[in-house]
Amino acid sequence: MSTPAMSEGDAGNDLESSLSGASLRRTEERSAEIEAEIATNPERFRMLSGDRPTGNLHIGHYFGSLENRVRLQNAGVETLNLIADYQVIADRDGTGPIRERALSMVADYLSIGLDPVKTIIFAHSATPALNQLMLPFLSLVTEAELRRNPTVKSELAATGDRPMSGLLLTYPVHQAADILFCKANLVPVGKDQLPHLEQTRVIARRFDERYGRADASRPVFPAAEALLSSGALILGMDGEKMSKSRGNTIEIGMDAATTAKVIKRAVTDSDRHITFDPDNRPEVSNLIMLASLCGAGDPETIAEEIGDGGGGGLKRLVTEAVNERFASIRATRAELVADPGYLQTVLRDGNARANAIAEATLDDVRTAMGMVY
Numbered sequence: 001m002s003t004p005a006m007s008e009g010d011a012g013n014d015l016e017s018s019l020s021g022a023s024l025r026r027t028e029e030r031s032a033e034i035e036a037e038i039a040t041n042p043e044r045f046r047m048l049s050g051d052r053p054t055g056n057l058h059i060g061h062y063f064g065s066l067e068n069r070v071r072l073q074n075a076g077v078e079t080l081n082l083i084a085d086y087q088v089i090a091d092r093d094g095t096g097p098i099r100e101r102a103l104s105m106v107a108d109y110l111s112i113g114l115d116p117v118k119t120i121i122f123a124h125s126a127t128p129a130l131n132q133l134m135l136p137f138l139s140l141v142t143e144a145e146l147r148r149n150p151t152v153k154s155e156l157a158a159t160g161d162r163p164m165s166g167l168l169l170t171y172p173v174h175q176a177a178d179i180l181f182c183k184a185n186l187v188p189v190g191k192d193q194l195p196h197l198e199q200t201r202v203i204a205r206r207f208d209e210r211y212g213r214a215d216a217s218r219p220v221f222p223a224a225e226a227l228l229s230s231g232a233l234i235l236g237m238d239g240e241k242m243s244k245s246r247g248n249t250i251e252i253g254m255d256a257a258t259t260a261k262v263i264k265r266a267v268t269d270s271d272r273h274i275t276f277d278p279d280n281r282p283e284v285s286n287l288i289m290l291a292s293l294c295g296a297g298d299p300e301t302i303a304e305e306i307g308d309g310g311g312g313g314l315k316r317l318v319t320e321a322v323n324e325r326f327a328s329i330r331a332t333r334a335e336l337v338a339d340p341g342y343l344q345t346v347l348r349d350g351n352a353r354a355n356a357i358a359e360a361t362l363d364d365v366r367t368a369m370g371m372v373y
């Protein structure tokens with residue numbers, strides 16, 4: 001065997017450092033440059049992002065990524081949205097009510113403004129050629145590198161004593177296939193996903209080094225870049241990361257009364273005078289930030305308005321802001337959910353379009369590797 005590609009550079013360190021201060025700042029600066037490029041040249045970009053269908057999408061997803069995707073779509077960027085159904089089984093037994101969840105995700109996507117004509121909505125399991133890329137890509141990474149992936153590590157920690165499945169260990173490679181199958185060069189993500197993007201770039205580079213075309217200026221795969229959302233990360237109502245499994249979410253499709261109930265249970269603190277102070281009062285500030293993102297004004301002004309109104313006053317304001325911000329989205333969503341046949345048509349159409357792209361890329365890969373029979 002020739003020199004293994006992984007011997008050049010230490011990708012493991014790159015993965016970890018993708019979350020470190022200097023590297024993170026570079027990514028943030030680059031995100032700002034990309035925004036400027038999108039404004040003048042949207043057709044230079046192809047965006048891929050996705051979600052696991054483990055439950056309904058929530059406002060953490062919305063402000064962390066979904067809102068950005070709609071904006072990119074409307075700015076004229078080509079966009080693909082993946083229902084990452086194979087990722088569901090990386091850390092759990094069985095698929096659950098996967099069909100309902102996938103269709104419900106289509107409803108979430110459409111209700112927030114993703115347009116099924118402009119964007120491709122598709123699922124892993126319906127895109128065989130995408131999944132096949134996993135095989136050559138697996139040959140380009142080492143087990144040690146995967147074990148060092150910070151996101152894999154934290155997801156493993158979150159599963160308690162559960163032994164790591166082969167799919168959990170290798171899912172960053174599968175996610176690289178998600179991004180590279182359509183040669184996406186733009187991925188709107190939260191900070192927690194940055195190591196995956198670094199891994200994707202490493203795989204793209206190694207593929208081209210090993211199997212690349214004679215003309216190095218035309219790589220088989222582009223370098224995918226992160227687009228970080230400018231908004232602050234919204235925490236769950238208990239002050240922890242917002243996630244379905246913690247039961248601390250406000251779902252995009254929740255009704256107004258349930259939203260009020262969930263916000264009523266939110267953790268605050270014992271100081272009745274409300275101030276915006278993210279470092280010292282993370283729970284209170286998170287609620288203020290949420291109201292602000294929903295259009296209630298800037299955080300300092302909101303805090304001043306509430307003043308001595310305490311946690312109760314704050315929660316009333318947040319509830320009103322969230323319910324107002326999502327009212328029309330929720331009304332649209334309710335109509336969509338009533339028509340599962342339509343949701344299925346959208347998904348089937350997206351699957352067909354994604355398959356055409358995946359087949360073309362797999363052909364490029366076979367050609368590069370000399371596997372043309």
Ligand code: TRP
Pocket residue numbers: 048049050051052082084087175178179187189193
């Ligand atoms: N891992 C992402 C999440 O948990 C979902 C996802 C799958 C994704 N494939 C992707 C995100 C590709 C961006 C790009 O939310």
